Amino acid sequence: MITKAIIPVAGWGTRRLPITKIIEKSMLPVGNRPLVDYSVQELVKAGVKDIYFVISNVEPCQVREFYKDNLALNQYLIERGKEDKLEKAKTLPDDVKVHYVSQDPSSKYGTAVPIALAVEEFSINEPVLVFMGDDFIWNPDGESAASALIKASDGKHSAILGVEIPKENVEKYGVLSVKDGNLTGVVEKPTPKDAPSNLINVSKYIMTPDLLKKIVEYVKNNNFGPTDQEYMVTDPIDDYIKNGGIIKVAPTSGEYLDGGSVEGWLHANNVVCG
Numbered sequence: 276m277i278t279k280a281i282i283p284v285a286g287w288g289t290r291r292l293p294i295t296k297i298i299e300k301s302m303l304p305v306g307n308r309p310l311v312d313y314s315v316q317e318l319v320k321a322g323v324k325d326i327y328f329v330i331s332n333v334e335p336c337q338v339r340e341f342y343k344d345n346l347a348l349n350q351y352l353i354e355r356g357k358e359d360k361l362e363k364a365k366t367l368p369d370d371v372k373v374h375y376v377s378q379d380p381s382s383k384y385g386t387a388v389p390i391a392l393a394v395e396e397f398s399i400n401e402p403v404l405v406f407m408g409d410d411f412i413w414n415p416d417g418e419s420a421a422s423a424l425i426k427a428s429d430g431k432h433s434a435i436l437g438v439e440i441p442k443e444n445v446e447k448y449g450v451l452s453v454k455d456g457n458l459t460g461v462v463e464k465p466t467p468k469d470a471p472s473n474l475i476n477v478s479k480y481i482m483t484p485d486l487l488k489k490i491v492e493y494v495k496n497n498n499f500g501p502t503d504q505e506y507m508v509t510d511p512i513d514d515y516i517k518n519g520g521i522i523k524v525a526p527t528s529g530e531y532l533d534g535g536s537v538e539g540w541l542h543a544n545n546v547v548c549g
Contacts (some may be wrong), residue, residue, distance in 0.1 A: 277402050277425055277481060278332035283340050283389035284311055284333040285378040290535055292529045302337045303534050304406035306547045309341060310534040311413035312366070318404060320472045321421035325372050327397055332377035338408075342366050342373050369452065382508050383494060385506030386478060391494040394487045402414070402428065403487070405480040406431075407549035410539075413546055414529025424481045427456075427525035433515075434481040434523040436473030438531045448475035449509065451524060458522040461509050474524065477531050478508070487524075 288300030301408050303309035306402055308316075315326065330336050340534040345364060352360050367373065376396040378389055387482040390405060404421060428434040437451045445467055452460040452471035461476050462469070482490070516522060532543035 276320055276397065276430075277404055277428070278322060278415050279327065279399060279401065280323045280325070280404040280406060281327045281329065281390055281399075282311065282314065282406050283329040283386070283393075284463075285329050285380065287331075288382060288409075291537070291540075299331075299337045302341065302533065303409075303540060305532070305543045310411065310540075310543075311338065311408040312341070313413075313532075314406045314408065315342075315367075316413070317421050317544050318406065318421045319368065319371055321404075321419060321425060323404065323421075324370060325374065327374045327376065327393045327399070329378050329393050330375050332379055336375070339375060345499055353505060361544045368505060375379045383506055383507070384501070385504075387490050387494050387506040387508040387511060389433070390487070390508060391491040394491055400484050402430070402433075402481055402483050405478075405482055407478045409535050410477065410531065410533040410541045411447065412436070412526065412527060412529040413464070413532050413543075414433070417528065417529060420525075420527055420529060423525040423527050424479065427523040428481045428525075431483075432481075432515075432521045432523045433483045433486045434525050435512075436479040437478060437524050438477050438525045439473055439526060439528050441530075442470055442473040445470045445473060445475065450475055456524055458512075458516060458524050460513060460516065475531070478510070482497045484530070486512070486520060489520075496500070 284301040288295035291300055302309040328338055330338055348364055376393055378392055395437055409487055424434045424436055449461045449463050450465055450470045451474040489511045493504055533539040
């Protein structure tokens with residue numbers, strides 16, 4: 276059973292300025308919840324007991340504040356006879372532990388960096404779910420993204436989520452190349468004619484210790500400057516596959532909702548609240 280999850284939520288959210296001057300991107304509201312909480316609640320339902328947030332080294336951290344008890348609020352609700360609201364004010368079950376590690380926004384940049392940071396900081400040496408903090412999969416009447424990944428992994432292999440979209444829309448995404456249920460590569464922004472499938476990469480994974488080790492080595496052994504390439508997690512993933520590593524593909528028909536752009540965030544609110 277997979278009981279650990281890494282969720283990167285660091286970064287300035289520059290595409291969403293000026294609102295991200297005061298609200299962290301992962302905390303932008305979709306309905307009555309912040310973006311990141313849709314993934315958190317899904318992971319908890321799938322059996323995750325330890326959540327490792329990679330946060331910015333800027334205080335106060337709104338993610339940290341959201342996932343701890345607000346004692347003043349609780350006391351207010353009790354004094355006003357609103358005990359029925361206490362459950363809504365509690366964001367996590369008592370048996371789920373939350374851990375934090377800070378990432379310096381001026382240091383190495385890219386999707387591989389927070390994963391490597393969490394693995395080293397907490398000595399993670401078991402399969403772990405990795406979900407980014409500013410998007411989620413909406414599938415209220417079907418299988419969750421976490422459940423699909425766990426099923427595909429079967430407790431043995433790394434896995435990647437593939438979201439089904441119409442093939443004519445693939446040009447904006449990394450598209451999964453799949454053979455016999457295994458990932459053979461990610462093709463970035465292909466034309467519909469050249470796309471190997473209609474499954475897009477939305478950066479939701481199960482990563483086994485051998486893949487995590489490769490990601491840590493990739494970040495440690497490269498020294499890209501601030502204007503050079505990003506430390507993209509797809510680079511060590513490609514290397515892992517080329518060297519015989521197996522990554523299972525978990526398809527989902529759930530809808531990918533992304534809060535990184537104004538249009539995506541508005542659409543997410545319309546879907547969830549509609």
